[in-house]
Amino acid sequence: MPLADRIRPTTLDEVVGQQHLLQKGSMFRGIVESGDIPNMIFYGPSGVGKTTVARIIAQNTHKRLHKLNGTTASTADIKAVIAELDTFSGIDGVILYLDEIQYLNKKQQQTLLEFLEDGSITLIASTTENPYFYVYNAILSRSTIFEFKPVDPPEVKRAVLRGFSVLSEQLGYPVHCPDEVADYIAVSCGGDVRKSINAVELLTAGAGFGDDGSKTITLEQAEQVAQRSAMRYDRDADVHYDVMSALQKSIRGSDPDAAVHYLARLLAGGDLLSACRRLLVIASEDVGLAFPQCITIVKACVDSALQLGLPEASIPLSQAALVMATAPKSNSANAAIQAALADVRAGRTGDIPAHIQDAHYSGAKKMGRGLTYQFPHDFPDHYVPQQYLPDALRGTTYYQYGENKVEQAAKAYWERIRKNRGQK
Structure with a gap:
């Protein structure tokens, strides 16, 4: 038996970490000590005490205890637990300790619903994956989720x-x-x-x-x-999305130190492609028109990184992250397209004005296409007022100039041009 199992705690007081749950006077501790155990799902990374706490709780009840692991349990195993409810040993109910519940499919999880509902089975489940993504919603609604955290x-x-x-x-x-x-x-x-x-x-x-x-x-x-044991990263697990989110929010928040930290976590996990894709997105979503050339710089850094491969790829990607973290920010491009997409998805479109419809084919004039279109390059400042949006959306504004010198300069330019044309 591995040492970790030989010295596994047998009481809540022996468990290290998780004091937000286990300290005396806490809600969780009170529930456990009351003996009235609800359906519970323990969520958190590996090796932080989920299984240990679940075993301690289960062994201190007067109900029959069954243990299953989602990686090996079959529907027949679940039905065998249910069958025991009609026997003398299951007369007081059953506690089912289900480790790695995320590996059970939807049908297997549904098998338990009726018995969770009437209280004949009390479920204590653990998972390393976000239960809101991997556990059937009907199970979630009948359970209380407790999050376990990495131990200090x-x-x-x-x-x-x-x-x-x-x-x-x-x-x-x-x-x-x-x-x-x-x-x-x-x-x-x-x-x-x-x-x-x-x-x-x-x-x-x-x-x-x-x-x-x-x-x-x-x-x-x-x-x-312990060469790399401190790395807790899985490209398919929650921590992947947490690191990606932290990277983008750190750059958006103009914190260069946090930006390179989370980039380093991605790269140390070997996830070069995810880092490249996210940096490209940030260049347009969060820096955008405040520094329009940024996307060109980031694209060049990403191309260099993909050509170099790891570990050298970390250098141009660090450059990209730091350029964006220290750049002025604008999300006006993202806000504009999201507003436009909302109208399109809601069916607020309308016909394209005839004068800007395609008119290059024979017969277009007979159909009224492009007859009154004015070519902007034939006018001073390469601009002439004319309608471009459909009639149903005439006067709609999607783009709002950001509060940065680049966009404010563009705004001032177009205000002057339109004023010269007698427009507001």
Whole structure:
């Protein structure tokens, strides 16, 4: 049995981290201690105590406990749990602890609904994926969701030191872990307690004996074992979308340090394509017309990155992120197209005015196409007032000039031109 399972806490007080849920006086702790357990879904990254807490709760009830894992459970397994409700052992109801519920398909999840509704089955489920994306809505409406968070390093350190202590006792010889090494392991695991305990077990196995028959873990050894363990990133998981969102919001918020931090997290995870795509979007969505040349710079940086590949690609992408983070901002282009799309999707369109319809084919004049069109380049300033929007949308304004010098200069230019033509 792995060390992480051998030292798994058996009471809520032994669990490290999750104090927002487990501290005495909290709502969650009160619910658990009341013994009246509702249907619950635990959501959070791996190795932060979801399974441990679920087991502690389930084992302290008077109901029959069943454990299933979504990665291996079949519909027959679920029906076997339901069948026990009609037996003596299930007379007081059943607690179903369902790990990795996101791997059950919709039909399998629906099988439980009737029994969750009448309370004969109490569900305690855990998932590393956002339940609002992966759990059937009818299950969600019958459950309370509790979010588990990555464990802070000081709390992880407690588990690390306990792991070394238990191993020393079980192996029959001392295993010494200097304080700075325990700190390093606690930080490098990225908030994953299970990962830190696995590192403890691996380091103990790999360390050599000293003259006194003991083992001492060195910082160099810890660095070798935990090379990239602090990276918590999966291209298909919630954290991917969280990092992408944080990158864009940091650039939009003009924070260059945060921008390169989140870019680094994407690139350290090997996700070059997502970084490139998001930077291209930001150039138009958030910088836009305040710095129109920005899209050209970002496109050149992205092209260079794709040609170079990682790790060198990080340099031009850093340039792109920093150019945009420090550039003036305008979302007027995005706001304009979204407003126009809203009208189009709502059916507010109307016929295209005849004078700007296609008139290059024979017979167009007979159909009244392009007869009164005025060619702007034939007029002073290359401008002549004429209607372009459909009659149904005449006078509609989608584009609002942004409060930056580039767009304000364009606004002043066109105000002067239109004033010269007698327009408002």
